[in-house]
Amino acid sequence: MLKVNQKHIAIIGGGAAGFFAAINCKINYPNYNVVIYEKSSKVLSKVKISGGGRCNVANATFSISELAKHYPRGQKPLKKVFSLFNTKHTIEWFEKRGVQLITQEDRCIFPKSQSSQTIIDCFLNECKRLDISIKQNYQLIGITKNTNSFELQFKNLAPIYADKVIITIGGQPKIKSLQVIEKVGHTIISPVPSLFTFNMPNESITNLMGIVVESVQVRIQSTKLIEEGSLLITHWGMSGPAILKLSAWGARILEEKQYQFKVQINWLKDFNFNGLTNKLLSEIDKFKNKKIHNQKLVRLPSRLWDFLLVKINLNVNKKWGELSKKEFHRLLNVLQNDVYQVSGKTTFKEEFVTCGGVSLNEVDFNTMQSKIVKGLYFAGEVLDVDGITGGFNFQNAWSTAFVAAQLK
Ligand SMILES: Cc1cc2nc3c(=O)[nH]c(=O)nc-3n(C[C@H](O)[C@H](O)[C@H](O)COP(=O)(O)OP(=O)(O)OC[C@H]3O[C@@H](n4cnc5c(N)ncnc54)[C@H](O)[C@@H]3O)c2cc1C
Structure with a gap:
């Protein structure tokens, strides 16, 4: 429940980046009301099926410049983000919360349980412990920036007001799904699939x-x-x-x-x-x-x-x-x-990973804040960032979400 004068931080999208942003935001700002708004009736659905149900959370590549080399798009700006949160921090973050990890010979890092449910449970427990609300069936369809706040329009629901907004709606195979971001003035690089096999x-x-x-x-x-x-x-x-x-x-x-x-x-x-x-x-x-x-x-x-x-x-x-x-x-x-x-x-299932999304020139990678709309942040695959297989896509989600959650 929102208390009088309590700041409201809206996280749009209940996937990997959304949960990571919400949890770190609440840790940084315990007095803020942090809410995740998810379009569907399920959260963390990609985490669930990731890595064949085992969730390849990261890759044991510890040098920042080496790590950045695994991103066909985003390589250069991600270096800034990785200097603040990289593989080492991912491992520490999960282990601090009781998630034991193991590194395979090919450097892919998985939960020791070999189950993505361990990661989901970790996030849901943290949300409960920190009192983060999760609202399902909230599809964002419009954003209006007022002087000091945002009006968020959700499909078939009354508008909601937020002080700051972190957008983590993931990779979208169709550009139409990103129009909500385009309408506030951002350039969208048209999405095309990445990571597919040859027929x-x-x-x-x-x-x-x-x-x-x-x-x-x-x-x-x-x-x-x-x-x-x-x-x-x-x-x-x-x-x-x-x-x-x-x-x-x-x-x-x-x-x-x-x-x-x-x-x-x-x-x-x-x-x-x-x-x-x-x-x-x-x-x-x-x-x-x-x-x-x-x-x-x-x-x-x-x-x-x-x-x-x-x-x-x-x-x-x-x-x-x-x-x-x-x-x-x-x-x-x-x-x-x-x-x-x-x-x-x-391609696998849906597109395995999407290349394209919010143009990187319009985001400050020191903070993940929009250069166009102050108070608006981006994290995860909604950006024109994608990595090769091996845990790099989740590392992008964790790192950009961690930086966005500083609300700098
Ligand atoms: C089958 C499969 C396996 C994968 N395995 C791995 C792996 O092992 N390791 C790895 O590193 N990467 C893997 N990936 C890639 C990885 O899952 C993604 O890069 C990662 O989930 C991106 O996180 P995200 O939070 O940005 O987006 P998502 O996880 O896609 O989350 C976005 C969320 O936003 C919601 N949303 C969308 N639009 C709206 C809206 N308008 N309003 C509100 N909510 C909205 C969506 O419903 C979704 O819940 C895999 C991908 C797939 C498809």
Whole structure:
């Protein structure tokens, strides 16, 4: 209940950034009335399904400049925010509240319980302890700035007045959902999906679904996009960290190409051209009397190796010693410049993460306050910020929300 003269801080959106902002705001200003207004009847729904239900809360990347490098959009301004709240602080924040965390070999940090419910319970308990109200079915549709306060219009409800407002409505696949922010004078960078997998409906490599190749290099032809990492062949095309990273860095370019482009795969990226030439020559020499189909020359999954030999029309009944010069070059080429046509993309559930949102030039990243409307703050994915997979998107939510909650 709002007391006379008590300041009212409205947090719009009951997701990761909204709860983190609300809790830290109430810690900073115990006498303020902090209220979360959530559009739907459920809060923290993305946290619930995140990380396959385990919630990858952060990534064990402790250097600020290294951390910032994991954001295709937001890299530069986020450095300011990370200098105030970064991975180390995330770990301390959760552990202080009894949430035990573990770091996997790949640096992804999860609750030790392996359940996102632990994070949800932590937030809900904190809200109860600190007396933060959570209002569900409150969809913000308009904001009017008066001299000293904001009038907030919610769908089918009477307006509510607030002294300061923190907007945490998340990534929105449709620009229409961000019009409420545009109307107060902010520029919205049009949303496009980030973090998706590549569809290859006309490529027979999809028959190898389930194969993982640990360390490949993938390049998108006629762009500068290039990434390394493991690659998973799926029944619809390709996925895995190398592909997801490319989709994030190339989100806008690939959208402009209408998701029609060619990828070029180096299956043996640890060899340079001469190194692989010498390796193949020495292996061929060693196995010159063996039939091609009986002897693999490099460390690749056998089904993939067989597929590549068929792809370059090698007569596998010949002996390695009978390989012609032309065939040798075809082999070399398919191992380091293997090309596939991509036609379309596949996203997870809803769009996994959205690139686009509130233009970063219009937000002061020292405070997360709008440069256009004083008293209005932003945090989380509603900003034109997105990270690659591995806990970076939640780190953005925690860090920007923590800074916004200072109400500076
Ligand atoms: C399937 C899936 C798995 C993911 N897994 C991970 C992971 O393991 N690690 C990671 O780092 N990231 C992960 N992400 C990304 C991460 O979930 C988001 O980056 C993060 O939730 C963003 O937090 P947010 O608070 O900004 O937005 P959200 O969590 O989307 O919250 C926004 C809230 O605002 C509400 N809202 C929207 N419009 C209005 C309105 N007009 N009025 C009032 N309320 C409104 C929404 O209903 C929602 O509850 C995953 C995403 C998905 C979809």
